[in-house]
Every structure is written in C-alpha cells, then in structure tokens.
Amino acid sequence: MSLREALEAGRFAVTSEVGPPKGIDVSAMMASAELLRGRVDALNVTDNQAAVMRLSTIAACVHLKQAGFEPVLQVTGRDRNRLAIQSDLLGAASLGITTVLALTGDHVVVGDHREAKAVFDLESVQILKVIADLNAGHDMTGHDLIGTPEFYPGAVVTPGSVPLEPQIAKFEKKIAAGARYFQTQAVFDIEAFAHFMSGARESGAKVLAGVVVLRSARMAHFMNKNIPGIAVPDGIIATLERSENPQQTGIEIAARFIDECKEVCDGVHIMAVGAEHLVPQILDAAGLTEVIA
C-alpha cells in the first residue's frame, strides 16, 4: 500500500526521513532506512538539506526504491529554476518516483556554499501548481507532455508559527495549489495542535504531525532557541530535566504524543535526527505494531 493509498483509505500513516550523503557512499543512508523497514509508509529524501550540498535527491530516491522503500522526493526552489524543477520532476516520474513534497528551501547563506546564487524562481506554492500542471498533462506554460505523470503532491506547514495568521494563509494557498497531504514542523502540544487541526480538517487535506524524539532537556532548549516554529512546552522540558533516563523519557513522550495523534490527524512524520534505531520502539509503545507492507 502506498502512502497515498494508506492516507486515502484512512489508515494512520507513518513517514520518516533520510538524508543523502555528501559523497557517493549511500550505505549509511540505506542502513538508517533499513532500521525503519516495515514500520513506515514512506521515507522523505531531503534536497540539499539546510543548503548543504549532498548527493542528488532523485538518485537517493532511486536507491531507496530499488531496496523496496517508498521515497518521498523533496523538491525545493533554492537550487533550480522553473525549467530544472519541471525537468527533474518528469525525470523522477519516469523512474517511478511520484510521491513528492514541495518546499521553498533554506537560504543558501545558511549552508556550506554561502556564496552560491540562490535561485528561488519558484517557491513551495508555485512548485505545487507546477506539479498540478504536470499531472494535467502539460507544463507550466501550457505545452503538452508526452506521457502524463501522476504525482501525489504534499507540502509542509508549521502549526506553531509566530505569527500564525500568515502561516495559515500560506497553508490555504498550498491547498488551493494542489497539496494533498501535509507534514508538519515538529509539534509537542497536542491541545494546540488539535486546535490547528480543527481548522485544517475542513480543507480535506491529510495531515501528518511532525514528531521529533527529544533525547535531553538540552536538545529541547536548543530546538526552542534555534528552530523556527518549534516550541517544546516547559512541562516537557521539566520532565526531561527530572528524568534519570532522559532518552527513555523522550521515547515515552514521543510515543504518547503519537498515540494521541491518532484521534487528531491522519498520521505522523517522525524526524529521528540520528535516532532511527529508536523509532521501532516508539511506534511499538504508541500501539503501532503492525508491519507495513
């Protein structure tokens, strides 16, 4: 069952992500994917994440697909103009990679090639529109395609963005532009998230809540300070501080949150950031014990 089929059938879906290496040895990437085999519906493959140059996303997607995983091709507007974006999307579809996630992309100046020319010819919303065009059998200027792809386009949303209103306006634009599913930035406060979802539900788009496994209070403080739209509540930080085994506590917090999400949204997107080995335990503890084929 593909991610699309799972979401459309109303089954609670699980996605996670892997990052292509800087270099051509994909064994570490494949090893972290292996830790998630049978436990996730699909794996996002990042696109020069954080503007750090890495192996091509499409190539990494092909490696994963050949190994039996469903890759989610992340497409950003940072490094490619509208010709390259369309051409790469067609290339991906020709290789059977059709689950895609449109992003604007981090600015080049935060990465490891800070003097590069930042492209941003299109951003997330426009990339979604381009995907809709391609799905309709023509490019963005209206020229017919030979062979029509069938992309399943998704996007991201940050329910904890401050201020929230422009974020919601953008969320609505993404839906209007054709996003069928969303993965959210990491959320921790289920009540606030449920409030966001009560509005989001009406749109009909599927939402996978972002889950980050906290491994220490320090990690929580770091994320609060440095990652836009993330707010780990004081209560969780205090629990981690008091804990004798913060990693275990972090696993329990993540598992409880995932369990609570079952009532609130359509799935979870787990950002393991190096803790892929903990994901199976977390899913077990959240009651998601079935093997995903």
Added chain:
Amino acid sequence: MIVVRLKPLAEICPMVAHHHRVLVVGCNTCAAVSLAGGEKEVETLVAALSLASSAKHETAQFEGDVVQRQCEPEFLEDLDASGYDAILSMGCGAGVAFIAENCQLPVYPALDTMFIGVSKGFGSWQAECSACGSCVLGETAGICPITRCAKGIMNGPCGGVQDGVCELGDRDCAWVLIHDRLAAQGRDKACSIGDPKDNAAKTLCPEWDMNKGHGESR
C-alpha cells in the same frame, strides 16, 4: 535613490597603486546623499589614499573633483581628466560605467552599489526595489517581495520566519509585513496565489527608449 557605500581602503589601494596620477571623481546626487561620494567624502578619500601611498613610499598622486551626476552626458562634459592616468569614481555602478564609456582612461569603482532604497534616518538606508522591470507592489501593499524577502519569493512567508523575523535574522520578514499591511487595509490579497515572477521583463530590457515605446524595447 541609489544607495552606495565606500569600499574598504584595503580594496581600493591595490586597484590604483600602480597609477601615477589618479582623479577621484565624486557624484553629487545619490552618492552624495548616501554620504559616500559627495565633496566631503572625495576630500577624505584623496587624503587617505595620499597618506597610504606616501606611507608605502609610492609615488601615486591623488586629486579630487565632483560632478553633479555621473550618469548624464552633460555633466560628464565638465569633467577634465587630462594629465591623469586613471579615474577612481565615487559614483554608483552606473556612474563608473558611464565615465568608463566616455573617457579613454581606466576607471575604478571606489564604492559598492548596494540597492535602490530610502533614507531611514541619518546614515541609515533601507532597500526597497531591485529594478525587476515588472512591478508587483500593487499586490503586496507597497512592500517589495523581490527586494525585502531574502528569497525574493512571491508567496510567503517561508518556513524560516520566526517571530516575524526572517530566517537570516537580519530583517523583518517581508511577507509578514505584507500580510499585516494588507490585512490592516482590509485587502484580502493575502490569500491569493502570487504568480511566478516575469523574469523576462528585466532580461529583455537592457535599454529603455521612450521614443520607441514599450513594445520595441521589451
């Protein structure tokens, strides 16, 4: 106005060090208002370069002159560069280029041209326009997304915004400003999707001749 700023002396000196007699030319319009290329700044740079040159026992001589606008032919007629072997322009890039086009000498830039902007108070300026050739300010509440958004995107804010500050941390997020101003004016444009930018408008407009009109020069 065009906002400019003086290059570091360490960058200017090597450009002109091998010349014998250099004319430093100020520009009394934007560069003067930018406090970077007016009469006073020309005087200061001439003094600094002369000092640097004699400290290194070099023989280069520097003298100053100021024209009203380096970007217009009639003002360049006033410029007398005879006896010099190089010009150091304290105008914007257009001024440097236009002097270079109109005299036979090597011309060097003493300034970096930063942006088209406005004065925010003494000695402080804000970028407002990147001369994109097809203005969208009507849809963005007068705040330029090409210029003031670090990514120049047409549908923001991006995921990097934090408490209204851009992910680069050096500016307010243009898209939060746009959203707020549109909302304050009761305009619902914030919810309509911005089209991809027409980049051809700029590419196809290296010159503009109003006698020929839009069709011809685009």
